[in-house]
Amino acid sequence: MPYKIIGSQCTACSACEPECPNNAIREKDGTYIIKPEKCTECIGYFDDPQCVAVCPVENTCVVDSSVPRYQA
Amino acid sequence: MESNGYSDVVSQQASLDAAAPVDQTHKGCGAAGGSGRASCGSSMAPEDMAPGVWEKVKNHPCYSEEAHHHYARMHVAVAPACNIQCNYCNRKYDCANESRPGVVSERLTPEQAARKTLAVASAIPQMTVLGIAGPGDPLANPEKTFRTFELIAREAPDIKLCLSTNGLALPDYVDRIKDLNVDHVTITINMVDPEIGARIYPWIYYRHKRHTGRDAAQILHERQMQGLEMLTERGILCKVNSVMIPGINDRHLVEVNKAVKSRGAFLHNIMPLISAPEHGTVFGLSGQRGPSAQELKTLQDRCEGQMNMMRHCRQCRADAVGLLGEDRSSEFTTEKVMEMELTYDGAARRAYQTAVEGQRHEKAAAKEAELRDLDGRGGDIAILVAVATKGEGRVNEHFGHAKEFQVYEANAHGVKFVGHRRVDLYCQGGYGEEEALPTIIRALNDCAAVLVAKIGGCPRATLKEAGIEPVDACAYEFIDAAVLAYYKSYIDRIEKGEITHTHRGDAAIRQGAYVAA
Numbered sequence: 357m358p359y360k361i362i363g364s365q366c367t368a369c370s371a372c373e374p375e376c377p378n379n380a381i382r383e384k385d386g387t388y389i390i391k392p393e394k395c396t397e398c399i400g401y402f403d404d405p406q407c408v409a410v411c412p413v414e415n416t417c418v419v420d421s422s423v424p425r426y427q428a
Numbered sequence: 429m430e431s432n433g434y435s436d437v438v439s440q441q442a443s444l445d446a447a448a449p450v451d452q453t454h455k456g457c458g459a460a461g462g463s464g465r466a467s468c469g470s471s472m473a474p475e476d477m478a479p480g481v482w483e484k485v486k487n488h489p490c491y492s493e494e495a496h497h498h499y500a501r502m503h504v505a506v507a508p509a510c511n512i513q514c515n516y517c518n519r520k521y522d523c524a525n526e527s528r529p530g531v532v533s534e535r536l537t538p539e540q541a542a543r544k545t546l547a548v549a550s551a552i553p554q555m556t557v558l559g560i561a562g563p564g565d566p567l568a569n570p571e572k573t574f575r576t577f578e579l580i581a582r583e584a585p586d587i588k589l590c591l592s593t594n595g596l597a598l599p600d601y602v603d604r605i606k607d608l609n610v611d612h613v614t615i616t617i618n619m620v621d622p623e624i625g626a627r628i629y630p631w632i633y634y635r636h637k638r639h640t641g642r643d644a645a646q647i648l649h650e651r652q653m654q655g656l657e658m659l660t661e662r663g664i665l666c667k668v669n670s671v672m673i674p675g676i677n678d679r680h681l682v683e684v685n686k687a688v689k690s691r692g693a694f695l696h697n698i699m700p701l702i703s704a705p706e707h708g709t710v711f712g713l714s715g716q717r718g719p720s721a722q723e724l725k726t727l728q729d730r731c732e733g734q735m736n737m738m739r740h741c742r743q744c745r746a747d748a749v750g751l752l753g754e755d756r757s758s759e760f761t762t763e764k765v766m767e768m769e770l771t772y773d774g775a776a777r778r779a780y781q782t783a784v785e786g787q788r789h790e791k792a793a794a795k796e797a798e799l800r801d802l803d804g805r806g807g808d809i810a811i812l813v814a815v816a817t818k819g820e821g822r823v824n825e826h827f828g829h830a831k832e833f834q835v836y837e838a839n840a841h842g843v844k845f846v847g848h849r850r851v852d853l854y855c856q857g858g859y860g861e862e863e864a865l866p867t868i869i870r871a872l873n874d875c876a877a878v879l880v881a882k883i884g885g886c887p888r889a890t891l892k893e894a895g896i897e898p899v900d901a902c903a904y905e906f907i908d909a910a911v912l913a914y915y916k917s918y919i920d921r922i923e924k925g926e927i928t929h930t931h932r933g934d935a936a937i938r939q940g941a942y943v944a945a
């Protein structure tokens with residue numbers, strides 16, 4: 357399952373964007389979004405999902421259970 | 429009198445006359461000795477500041493209390509991301525290290541920021557410093573920060589560049605900072621003990637990992653010290669900011685002061701924690717209080733003997749434009765700036781700056797004369813005097829229009845700036861706001877007098893009742909000279925038995941964002 361950003365909580369601080377190893381994050385209409393097909397949950401790059409680790413608002417970058425898990 | 433040195437950059441710069449004694453409690457040149465530097469009599473630099481450093485800071489509106497009457501800085505908000513979390517910060521708002529909690533500044537692209545800087549510099553010759561301080565951490569947004577600096581350096585090489593950081597990423601960027609000729613860096617350092625740090629920082633994001641607790645504070649501490657040492661090695665000026673959090677790091681800041689001084693920081697600025705539940709910060713919500721004016725001053729006094737303390741910091745908002753304390757940002761919104769015709773006039777800017785130098789010397793002479801007149805009378809008596817000013821180092825603001833008061837300490841040996849107190853405007857649209865007056869009195873409660881250009885009859889009576897003497901006799905005079913003249917009259921009246929000297933109480937530090945109306 358890829359990660360998603362809960363838009364209503366995102367402060368648009370941009371911290372997550374450069375940290376994503378897959379360039380899956382970008383700004384759209386004043387908030388940041390994750391492209392689900394690009395997100396690998398950081399598997400193969402880092403131990404922790406980077407967007408979660410850097411985001412200042414708890415529970416804003418969360419698993420998107422509506423999309424199947426990423427297959428490495 | 430030639431043996432008096434200064435530890436306090438503020439009083440030093442306010443005097444400009446190196447031979448005048450300022451504060452007896454400071455060690456003289458002889459006592460400080462051994463540095464091999466020019467004697468106080470011939471050097472204007474404070475005793476614990478290297479001569480080259482003094483050259484760099486004497487006109488800096490952020491670092492020189494005296495210069496900030498004449499010169500201005502601006503900040504551009506190009507750096508929204510941060511790599512740590514502070515308990516006094518709510519990241520919906522700007523970085524609390526440089527601005528007030530509860531303020532959101534307009535985020536700019538590097539191109540917009542450069543254009544805005546040039547527009548302001550063209551319109552305001554006083555604008556000599558451009559800073560990047562947020563809304564997040566400039567070095568957590570290195571590309572945006574350095575791109576902005578590059579663009580400005582290309583168009584307006586006379587503008588000084590500075591940045592403020594929490595220090596976590598600093599060691600990685602010191603060389604880039606050096607290459608871009610950034611000569612002022614501010615690091616916010618609140619602790620040198622990770623146990624204390626763990627109570628201030630819930631987490632940091634470092635090398636692709638989130639660290640928490642003591643581990644996080646330990647890494648942050650090491651990076652801050654390393655960054656500071658690297659800046660010093662490369663001759664880049666470094667100021668340290670600390671947020672005073674009563675019960676957490678208040679006593680510890682004396683140790684922080686030693687640690688940063690020994691690593692070459694040239695100024696240490698202790699700021700009060702500003703904390704209210706509506707800011708939504710961890711400290712705001714937990715009821716952590718900020719210090720009172722006297723608690724802050726006592727701590728600053730304890731640290732002062734060891735290095736230059738900076739007391740005029742207003743914790744201004746990160747996109748403020750204009751002289752410190754005066755905000756003209758509404759004239760330079762992105763929309764307006766993008767439409768402006770820009771011509772950058774270096775010659776006009778230099779002419780202004782030359783005129784200012786003349787004024788500063790005039791001011792020093794006026795103070796010198798008052799000091800000679802005072803002739804050491806007054807003994808141990810020290811008083812605080814509040815001043816309403818809108819710049820140029822003069823008593824030139826109406827009591828009712830003052831958004832803040834500057835507080836000076838006078839004693840038998842001189843006068844020095846000790847802080848400023850923000851207040852609510854007493855006069856809103858021509859009539860006095862009765863609710864504002866008690867707030868002003870609380871903010872000035874430790875002062876014997878308030879010097880103003882003008883004051884109405886009603887606030888005059890209320891101030892007197894509260895034991896604060898309103899004085900408009902010195903309207904438009906230079907502040908230092910006016911404060912000394914007041915001190916002299918105070919001593920005269922004591923000697924004649926007209927008044928008795930009493931110790932005044934404490935005063936309140938206003939909570940809330942500094943946003944000029």
Ligand code: SF4
Binds near residue numbers: 359378379394
């Ligand atoms: S989990 Fe990793 S790959 Fe997915 S969006 Fe976040 S940073 Fe990018």
Ligand code: SF4
Binds near residue numbers: 365366368412416
């Ligand atoms: S780090 Fe969090 S708050 Fe900042 S832009 Fe990304 S999702 Fe939004």
Ligand code: SF4
Binds near residue numbers: 513518524563564565
């Ligand atoms: S460094 Fe500044 S922006 Fe970052 S958490 Fe601390 S106060 Fe907030």
